[in-house]
Amino acid sequence: MAQGVDLILVLAMLLNFLVLGSSRLRACIRAVAFQGVLLSILPLLLHQGGLAVHMVALSAGMLALKGFLFPWLLLRTLRDGSMRAEIEPLIGFTASLLVGAIATIVAFLLSSRLPSLPSMTSSLLVPAAMATLLISLVVLVSRTKALTQVLGYLMLENGIFLFGLTLVQSMPLLVELGVLLDLFAGVFIMGIVIYHISREFDHIDTYHLTTLKD
C-alpha cells in the first residue's frame, strides 16, 4: 500500500515537469488530467480502516471532474476557439525545467522544516504537495495563454488537494463536495471566457490583455 502511494506521488511530481517542458497545449492538458486521475486514487489508499462512503464519493467526484470533464472542456475550447496549440512561454522550456527542479528541491527542504504533522502513510506527501504548489505558480506566472493559466490553476488546486490529504480523516464531505462544485463552476466559466477571448482578440494570449492599466 505504502509503495503504491509513493509511486503515485512520484508520478505526480514527474507530471509537473511534463507540463513545464512541453510545448504542446494538448499534451499539457492531458498531463494535468492524468495528474488528477492519479490524485483521485490517493484518498482510497490513504484512508485507514476500510472504505468509507465519504472517501469513495470524493474519489469518484475527483475522477469524473479532473480526469474526464475538465480535459474534455478544455480540449473542446481549444478546438472551437481554433487557436494555435503551441505554447510561447515567457521563460524558455529549459529554464522552466531548471526552475521546476529548484522548486522541487526547495519543497523537500521546506517540508523537512515544517512544524510537526500528523503521522502519515507516506513521507513524500507534503513534499509532493509543496512541489506541485510551487510549480503551479511558475506555470501561472510564466505562461501567457489563458488556457495554460487555467492549467496552472488546476495544478495549484491539485497541490492543495495533496496537502489536504494529510487531513483525510477529518474534512467533512460537504466541504469537499462544495470545493469540487466551485472548481467545476470555475473551470466552466473560465472556459466560456476563454472562448470569448479567442473570438474577440483572435488569440488567447493574455500578454495582450493590457488595455486596462494606470
Next chain:
Amino acid sequence: MLLGVVLVPLVGAGMAFLLRSNRLRMALLIGVAVLHLALVISCWYQQPTSLLGGWLAVDALGRIFLTLVSVLFVCAALYAIGYLRHEAQRSNRTFVGCLLGFLATMSLVTLSQHLGLLWVAVEGTTLASAPLIYFHHNQRSLEATWKYLLICSVGIALALLGTFFVALAGSDHGGGQLSLVVSELIRHAGRLHLPWLKGGFLFFLVGYGTKMGLAPFHTWLPDAHSEAPSPASALLSGALLNCAFLGILRLFQVCLAAGLASFVQELLVAFGLLSLFVAAVFIVGQSDYKRMLAYSSVEHMGILSLGVGLGGAGAYGAMLHAVNHSLTKALLFFVAGNILLAHGTKIAAEVRGVLHRLPVSGALLLGGFFAITGAPPFGLFLSEFTILNAAVNQGHMVVAVVYLALLAVVFLGMGAIVLPMAQGQPVPRTTGSSHAGGESGLLVGAPLVLLVAVLVLGLYVPPGLKEALTHAAQLVGGVP
C-alpha cells in the same frame, strides 16, 4: 429563517433563468430583494436558531455585514431598473440570474461559521459575479472579467490552503480533531498548534485579502469595478469587499483567543497602511472616474484593516466605517452610472458641468465626494476620526501621522478630479449617448436615500445600531 436568507435568492436566481420576459425578471429581482431584506430585519428582532450543528448561525459581526448586503441589494435592484432601461436592449436573463446568485452566496458568507463552508461561499461569490462584470460584452470587460476570475480564484485557492493549515493546527496528532466551526476553535484556542495557526492566518490574509482588495493583491479590483455596470459595481465595492474582510476576521477572532493578538494586529496595520498608500498614489491624477472610485475602495479597505488592527476603540471605528463606506460607495457608483449614461464616457476630463446638466446627480456627486473623503458632518468623518483617536491614544504616533497624511492626499487627489466634473462649463456632446436627458426618479432615488443615511449617521448613531456595532467590535478585540 437562516436557510431562507440563502435559499430565497437562490431559488429566485433559478427562476430568473426560466422566466421569459425582461419585465417579469425585473419584478422578480425587486420581489426577492425586498423579501430578503424583510427576512434580514426579522433576524434583528428574533435571534434565529443556528443550523447544521452550528455551521450556519448569525452573530453580531455577521448580522452587520448581512444587513449591509441586503440594504445595498435593495438599492441596487431599484437602481438597476432605471439603469438597464437606458443601457441594454437585450435580454437581462444572465444579469438578473447572476445578481440573485450573487446575493445568495454573499448571504452564505455572512452566515457561515464553518471555515470550510465559508471558503465555498466566498469562491461562490467570485463565480456568481464574474458574468456581471462581462455585462457589456466588449474587449475591455472581457479583460477585466478574466483578471478578476483568475486572480481571485488563485487567491482564494491559497485561502483554502490556509484553511487546511488551521485544520492541522487543531489536530492533536492522536486522531483527535477540532472541527472548523469558529466558536469551537475559539473555545479550544489553548489547544491549537500556534505555528500552523500563524501560517493559516498568513494564507487567509493573502487569499481573502486578494478578494478584499488589500494592496499589493488589489490589481484586479480597479479593472473589475470600473468595467462592471454601475449597479454591479456598487455591490462589488459596497458589499462583496466587506464579505471578504469577514473571512479574515473569522480567523482573526480565533488568533486573538489563541494569544496571537500582537502578531495578527501588526499584520493588519501594515497591510492597512500599505493599501492606503497605494490607493493614494493611484488616485492622484487618475483619468477615469470609475477607476478613481475603485481605488477609493482599496483605500477604505485599508482603513478597515487599520482600525481592526489597532484594536480597542479602533475596532468599533472600523465597524462603523464599514457601514458608512458601504453606503457612500454604493451612492457614488450609482451617481457615476448616471454620469456615464448622460455623457457616454468614463474619462473624467471629458465630463464637465454635471451640476448644470444633471442637477440632482451633480449635487449627489458633490455630497458623495465630501462624504467619502471624510469631511464633517458625514458618517465617515466620525468613523475615521474614531480610528485616528485610537491610534493616538495607543501611542502609535507614526501610524496616526501617516494615516492622516494619506487621507489628506486622497482628499486633494479626489477633489482635483471631482470638483471640475461637477462644476465647469458643460462641453457639447461629442460621443453619442443613449440617454435622452433628464434624470428619472429611479436613477436618483436610491443614491439620495443613501446620502441622507450617511449624513444621519454622521450626526446621530441610533442606540440600537451602536449597541450592535459594539458587540461586533468586541468579537474582534474591541473594547467599548
